[in-house]
Amino acid sequence: MPLTYHEIDEKMLNKMKKRDREFLITICTGADFEDNKRRKKERPKCFKEMRIKQRSYYILFCPYCKNHGLFLTYRKPNKNKQEPFQCVFCGETNPEQKISFTLEKSQELLEMAKEIIKEKNKLRKARKRLLLEQCIVVLTTGVEIYLRDIYATLFNIQFVKEKKSLYEKFYKDTKNNFSNIGNTNKKYKDDLNINLKQIIGQKNFDILRMMQMKRNVIVHNNGNADSAYANENNSNITLNDQVPINITEVRKFIASVYILIKSINKEIGPSFENERMIWIEKFINGKTT
């Protein structure tokens, strides 16, 4: 679910009123085709031709700074398409893009942990532990930023007037609300009417909760159980025991984060899509500034 750049493609054009569609196409093709004959081509063909010419058009609608505009990008021949993801005005990145970078890093750390244990080195177990710990830290921090980002962004889009942005305020005000998935769920339920536990299921919710608890003891207690951890997991971990971390569990953490992202997209995608089309219509008709 792209929050910043929306590609102008046939799918988007087909959802528009004819007049708006023609207007948008004229702006885009006018920049591409100098002679009138070519400009009169069947419109969707023009868009295909732009693709061949390695050009793509986007409407930029930044939910952070609320700036907007038309955006043209070139890509190098024979290279995979590069979607723009940073706002040219404020430099902010899509929450989804940020979390996908986080997931890439986490998976890389997990792979390194799997490789390092094969080495004939007496430090291999300690190094594997170190890599898995860092994997949990990177992943959990990424999830907290993602959930806080989505929360502040939806608030900024839904409740703040056009041209104005209170993203920074929402983001700062929620600093302490997202370090505990239970509190996060309460904020989502109370303010956005989204029940995270329900959309991802109890099992994934518990996995994410455990991931957060492990990150807390890694960061604050050198990976050893503090009283909060020992009380919650009263089975066989006592105070100051080293908290167990293994590859299978970290793999489960990563899988649950994927489920979280997919479930949030499914939950907020359709209404966001509607908001976006309404906004694009206003933009085309000069009703935004």
Ligand SMILES: [Zn+2]
């Ligand atoms: Zn921006």
